[in-house]
Structures are given as structure tokens and as C-alpha cells.
Amino acid sequence: MAQEMEAELHQGLCNHLQMELMASYTYFSIAVWFTQRELNGFATYARAESDGERVHAGLFVDYLVARSQPVELSDLSQPRQTWTNVEDVLISVFEMEAEVTTSLQQLYSLAERCGDYRSSIFLDPMIKTQVDAESEVAHLLAQVRHCHTDFGALMILDQSLSAAAGPTAA
Numbered sequence: 001m002a003q004e005m006e007a008e009l010h011q012g013l014c015n016h017l018q019m020e021l022m023a024s025y026t027y028f029s030i031a032v033w034f035t036q037r038e039l040n041g042f043a044t045y046a047r048a049e050s051d052g053e054r055v056h057a058g059l060f061v062d063y064l065v066a067r068s069q070p071v072e073l074s075d076l077s078q079p080r081q082t083w084t085n086v087e088d089v090l091i092s093v094f095e096m097e098a099e100v101t102t103s104l105q106q107l108y109s110l111a112e113r114c115g116d117y118r119s120s121i122f123l124d125p126m127i128k129t130q131v132d133a134e135s136e137v138a139h140l141l142a143q144v145r146h147c148h149t150d151f152g153a154l155m156i157l158d159q160s161l162s163a164a165a166g167p168t169a170a
């Protein structure tokens with residue numbers, strides 16, 4: 001039997017699901033950019049993040065279905081495909097992750113306002129995971145900035161990302 005959910009909250013959950021899919025598509029585009037520049041460690045990192053964002057989108061699908069709510073999917077816009085350098089890529093990634101964090105926090109506030117405790121419980125661990133993801137990107141951006149114009153240092157960082165990814169990266 002369908003459990004009630006405020007229309008605004010349902011729309012917010014669908015919008016966020018869309019945002020996760022768009023993040024996946026954007027990371028995929030970033031992976032293409034790195035692959036074209038033979039930065040294979042960065043490419044592996046971006047592909048793994050793309051997969052991870054799709055997993056997040058799937059969690060929203062599972063939750064909406066568990067609540068007997070419709071899942072509304074919309075068109076994805078063309079992702080950004082041009083950046084000036086690796087730092088530029090990481091800045092845009094950081095901004096994207098910060099937007100996802102804000103969206104999740106707004107969704108959490110909305111769930112609380114609606115008194116929808118199941119949604120609050122669902123969103124709580126997702127916010128923690130997202131804040132951690134944002135911190136990891138900030139760390140990687142700082143490392144890229146340390147490399148500055150030192151291409152050798154950037155290659156070492158690229159190799160460390162390949163090693164960190166391993167065969168089971170998600």
C-alpha cells in the first residue's frame with residue numbers, strides 16, 4: 001500500500017536523483033578528458049566516481065520504490081567537456097560536489113519540515129558520505145595545486161590514483 005509523502009518532498013527526492021545522474025555523466029565526461037591526455041590514474045578515478053554517483057542515484061530509486069512513490073526521470077543536459085588544466089577540472093568537481101551537498105542538506109531540512117522521519121533516516125548517512133566525498137575532492141585539489149606547473153609531480157600523483165583505485169574501486 002502506498003505510503004503518503006508530501007508532493008514537495010517527492011519532487012525534491014526526484015530532483016536530487018536527477019542531480020546524482022548528472023554528476024555521474026559529468027564525471028564520465030571528465031574521465032574522457034583525462035583519457036585523452038593520457039592521465040590514466042585521473043581517468044580511473046573519474047570513471048570510478050561516475051559509477052559511484054550512479055550507485056547513489058540507484059539508492060534514491062530504491063528508496064522511492066520502497067515508499068511506493070513514482071520515479072520520474074528527466075533529460076540529462078550535455079555535460080561540460082572543456083577545461084584549461086587539471087586544476088580547472090578539480091575546481092569544477094569541487095563546486096559540483098558542494099552543490100550536491102547543499103541539495104542533500106536542503107532535502108534533509110524539507111524532510112524534517114514535512115515530519116517525514118523515514119526520509120530523514122534515509123538521508124542522514126547519505127549526507128555524511130557526501131561531506132566525506134567533498135573533503136576528498138578538496139584534498140585532491142590541494143594536491144594538484146601543490147604540483148603547480150611541475151608535470152613530473154603531476155605524473156606521480158596520477159600514478160598514485162591508479163594504485164589507489166585498485167581492481168574493486170567503486
Ligand SMILES: [Fe+2]
Pocket residue numbers: 020023052053056100
Ligand atoms: Fe553522489
